[in-house]
Amino acid sequence: MVDAVVTEAMKKAAVAWVAVGDGPALALWCLPIDDALYVVSGPGEQAAPGLATADRATVSLRGDHGGRIVTFPAAVDRVAPGSEEWETIAPQLATKRLNAPGSAADLAARWAAECTVSRLSPAGELIERGDASEAAPPRETPATRRPRKPFRLHRVRR
Template structure:
């Protein structure tokens, strides 16, 4: 049985921050169904490196205000196309997929052939909240560069009323 806070946060989740192993947490579109979150990843869908073959992940859910509500360990299981679970979950996911190319049936068929649908179920107690900042330093990027001071040729003085 999942923690009540995790269960309630999952009911309202549309995006979950999921990290696999030591990798960074990625924002992934998800759909809550029966006390679990379902995530689609693969070609033409969102990128979730390592999730399709993972057995465990760490999930953080955020509230309407943008702050973290809860972080919990998840058991990751892949939903097999053709299974009873697939027949139940795939149409619901396809119906909720925004800007989907083609019909929901065609989308589910493409997912069965090319993508992975994973079930993220709570697998333990949620992590305790700390009083300190949970901010992590920014990742290295070639786009980042040091900020420079603005260039000024002359000293800027306060505006004085003209005597005209």
């Protein structure tokens, strides 16, 4: 049985934070259809490392005011190109895709050849409910440097 909070949050979702395995949660564009979220990933689309081969993922959704309201486990299924589900889902996804090059039919054909359409459906107990923060300390990077002192033309009195 799917929790009512999950159902309502999925209906309003345009972006979902999806984590595969122990990887970080990535913000992915999604489309809610029939109690599931559909995500397109692959070349020329959003990067979702590991999602194309995963069978489980963790999904976090936000509320009306921007804070996370629910995190739940999801079963990941691929939508096979040419299947009955593909024929109904791919055109809907293609028409909702912002800044898409070409027509919706061309986009769906490219997805069939190069990309993966994944169906994320709730599976299992809620992991977290309520307004919580996804804030984490910044990841380590070699790109940081010590900032320079600001330039002063005249002496600054203390």
